[in-house]
Amino acid sequence: MATIQFLGAAGTVTGSAFLVEHEGRRVLLDCGLFQGEKALRRRNWDPFPVPPSSLDAVILSHAHIDHSGGLPRLVRQGYKGPIYTTPATRDLLAIVLPDSGRLHEEEAADANRMRWSKHAPALPLYTEEDALRCLPKIEAARYGVPTHLHGGIDVTFHRAGHILGSAIVQIDLSRKDGYRHTLVFSGDLGRFGMPIIPDPEPIERATTLLLECTYGDQSHEDPDPRAELGAIVREVIERRGVLVIPAFAIGRTQDLLFHLRQLQLAGAIPTVSIFVDSPMACDATPLFLLHREEHDAEMNRMLSSGLDPLTPRRVEFTRGVQESRGIAAAHPPMIIISAAGMATGGRVLHHLSRWLPNPKATVLFVGYQAGGSRGRKLLEGARTIRIHGRDVPVNARIRALRGFSAHADRDEVDRWLSSFGSPPRRTFCVHGEGPALEATRSRLEARGWNAYVPAYMETVDLDG
Numbered sequence: 001m002a003t004i005q006f007l008g009a010a011g012t013v014t015g016s017a018f019l020v021e022h023e024g025r026r027v028l029l030d031c032g033l034f035q036g037e038k039a040l041r042r043r044n045w046d047p048f049p050v051p052p053s054s055l056d057a058v059i060l061s062h063a064h065i066d067h068s069g070g071l072p073r074l075v076r077q078g079y080k081g082p083i084y085t086t087p088a089t090r091d092l093l094a095i096v097l098p099d100s101g102r103l104h105e106e107e108a109a110d111a112n113r114m115r116w117s118k119h120a121p122a123l124p125l126y127t128e129e130d131a132l133r134c135l136p137k138i139e140a141a142r143y144g145v146p147t148h149l150h151g152g153i154d155v156t157f158h159r160a161g162h163i164l165g166s167a168i169v170q171i172d173l174s175r176k177d178g179y180r181h182t183l184v185f186s187g188d189l190g191r192f193g194m195p196i197i198p199d200p201e202p203i204e205r206a207t208t209l210l211l212e213c214t215y216g217d218q219s220h221e222d223p224d225p226r227a228e229l230g231a232i233v234r235e236v237i238e239r240r241g242v243l244v245i246p247a248f249a250i251g252r253t254q255d256l257l258f259h260l261r262q263l264q265l266a267g268a269i270p271t272v273s274i275f276v277d278s279p280m281a282c283d284a285t286p287l288f289l290l291h292r293e294e295h296d297a298e299m300n301r302m303l304s305s306g307l308d309p310l311t312p313r314r315v316e317f318t319r320g321v322q323e324s325r326g327i328a329a330a331h332p333p334m335i336i337i338s339a340a341g342m343a344t345g346g347r348v349l350h351h352l353s354r355w356l357p358n359p360k361a362t363v364l365f366v367g368y369q370a371g372g373s374r375g376r377k378l379l380e381g382a383r384t385i386r387i388h389g390r391d392v393p394v395n396a397r398i399r400a401l402r403g404f405s406a407h408a409d410r411d412e413v414d415r416w417l418s419s420f421g422s423p424p425r426r427t428f429c430v431h432g433e434g435p436a437l438e439a440t441r442s443r444l445e446a447r448g449w450n451a452y453v454p455a456y457m458e459t460v461d462l463d464g
């Protein structure tokens with residue numbers, strides 16, 4: 001019997017983790033952290049539902065922390081086995097996981113110093129050292145090449161087109177008696193025509209499909225996000241203001257750099273100081289140039305004509321805290337790109353607390369903003385926002401460009417689903433909030449598919 005238990009990304013967009021059991025073998029598909037609402041983040045501290053030492057393998061769809069950030073804790077609590085992923089994800093994890101550990105340590109230290117926490121002393125969820133211990137366990141597999149695990153389990157990665165290294169994960173479960181079950185996890189499904197990386201790969205067959213539903217009830221309406229970004233940049237420069245863009249350090253930041261470079265080359269925006277204030281983006285950006293197996297035709301064309309597609313004019317990458325503080329002394333107009341993308345933490349908080357009160361500033365969100373995040377609150381028109389224990393007034397202009405999303409919208413998900421030769425026996429709608437999940441489920445049922453929205457911690461018999 002094969003089962004799946006939904007340990008996260010069930011009814012929500014974060015905490016991606018699914019426990020697959022087959023013939024007494026246990027495989028964990030993704031090991032993400034919960035983000036957003038406090039009630040969700042509290043789950044990061046819950047004990048793992050089975051002893052981590054009883055897991056045979058961990059498989060990661062991509063490097064984003066809501067898919068990978070639980071690993072250091074899993075390893076600290078006794079997980080000894082391998083971690084399978086793609087080569088680019090392996091390289092990104094070497095940056096992302098230690099950074100996550102450092103952030104948890106810094107937050108605990110800040111909380112203790114400023115006495116924000118109700119817990120005395122506040123402890124980090126895990127440390128940089130815990131994160132470093134995960135890295136030697138990572139085994140990279142190329143797209144399209146199956147990896148044979150013990151006990152009739154094979155794993156194959158396909159391109160998901162979401163961020164560098166991102167994968168659709170195919171897990172084939174088989175037995176000597178001829179039993180065969182193909183579980184496909186869409187992972188975070190990217191958009192068609194995104195910069196840098198190729199489109200999501202078509203999949204023809206699955207017995208069970210786990211489908212991400214982030215934008216299951218929406219279409220990205222911005223017809224040309226690059227042009228809109230250009231318009232916002234020009235407006236900020238004319239006002240001699242500051243444009244603060246909270247962005248994931250990996251993926252969205254490089255997309256923005258690519259678009260800003262293109263806008264400059266096209267003469268669509270004047271040259272302006274651009275600060276990328278994120279140590280992680282400093283480390284990750286060169287990997288986007290290095291992993292040529294991940295490049296689409298446009299990226300290849302630029303590189304072969306000798307243009308660096310990710311280095312706009314007057315860009316400065318700031319790594320150290322001192323340099324980061326130096327940005328505060330720079331004269332507007334300028335653009336600041338900094339993490340975290342939902343303003344849930346990280347250095348962008350310092351820039352937000354400085355610029356949100358200023359009516360000459362614009363804060364631009366370019367990614368999904370989960371319920372409860374500061375990003376969502378700002379987009380919903382909050383007049384003040386709490387940062388580092390202080391209420392910061394909001395006078396800056398708040399904008400969003402959904403067209404920069406790294407997630408497929410409703411129509412793009414449908415386009416990807418149309419590559420299936422026949423409907424999977426069952427499709428689980430995951431990685432979405434309530435309305436998006438329900439909209440996807442009813443859309444799938446309307447096309448004759450058997451779709452289901454699993455609950456958090458629910459276990460389902462895959463053969464039932």
Ligand SMILES: [Zn+2]
Pocket residue numbers: 062064067162188
């Ligand atoms: Zn992602």
